[in-house]
Amino acid sequence: MKNIVILISGSGSNMAAIVRTAQRDNWRKAFGAQVAAVISNRPDAAGLALAREHLIATEVVDHKRFATRDAFDAELATVIDRRQPTLVVLAGFMRILTPAFVARYEGRLVNIHPSLLPAFAGLDTHQRAIDAGCKVAGATVHRVTPALDHGPILAQAVVPVLAGDTAQTLAERVLTQEHLIYPRAIAALLQGL
Numbered sequence: 001m002k003n004i005v006i007l008i009s010g011s012g013s014n015m016a017a018i019v020r021t022a023q024r025d026n027w028r029k030a031f032g033a034q035v036a037a038v039i040s041n042r043p044d045a046a047g048l049a050l051a052r053e054h055l056i057a058t059e060v061v062d063h064k065r066f067a068t069r070d071a072f073d074a075e076l077a078t079v080i081d082r083r084q085p086t087l088v089v090l091a092g093f094m095r096i097l098t099p100a101f102v103a104r105y106e107g108r109l110v111n112i113h114p115s116l117l118p119a120f121a122g123l124d125t126h127q128r129a130i131d132a133g134c135k136v137a138g139a140t141v142h143r144v145t146p147a148l149d150h151g152p153i154l155a156q157a158v159v160p161v162l163a164g165d166t167a168q169t170l171a172e173r174v175l176t177q178e179h180l181i182y183p184r185a186i187a188a189l190l191q192g193l
């Protein structure tokens, strides 16, 4: 079985979209794949309850319990590796990962970022796109490399920036597209694994 491990920090709506698609499209039969676990670095992440509703195993590795980024990433890797992952999916996982962690999962680690990379890596993407006067915005699914938000691009979705948009209204429009492109990009990857 190809195990998918999903890392979250917050509401987990991308995670839920992936889980729903895996169930709807029967990824077990189609790719021999399953979402094996959802791991959060925040004990209060709302996505944990969502995962449990879908009968997915959940774990918490609270970054606040670790003195260094290296120590946190090492424990995170131990918890991930117990699931023998074919793919590690970052879905709103708001931690910068160490080069050692990224190297460990090279070729198996993907992320979704709420901008049209390489534009607007980092935080506050929607406000920055509005401030820059962008006419379009979007989201990018990419492989994770040591350079933050800069791995090879797997999928993108474009939405218009409308007059009167706030960061929140734009984020909602982008998120709707994230829920479509992320499961699709993962299915395409699973086909080739």
Ligand code: GAR
Pocket (backbone or CB within 6 Å): 008, 009, 010, 011, 012, 013, 014, 015, 047, 091, 092, 093, 094, 112, 113, 114, 122, 139, 175, 178
């Ligand atoms: C999503 O918009 C995702 O693209 C973004 O956080 C949100 C998580 O929402 N990720 C990043 O900003 C990563 N740098 P979700 O928890 O509901 O999926």
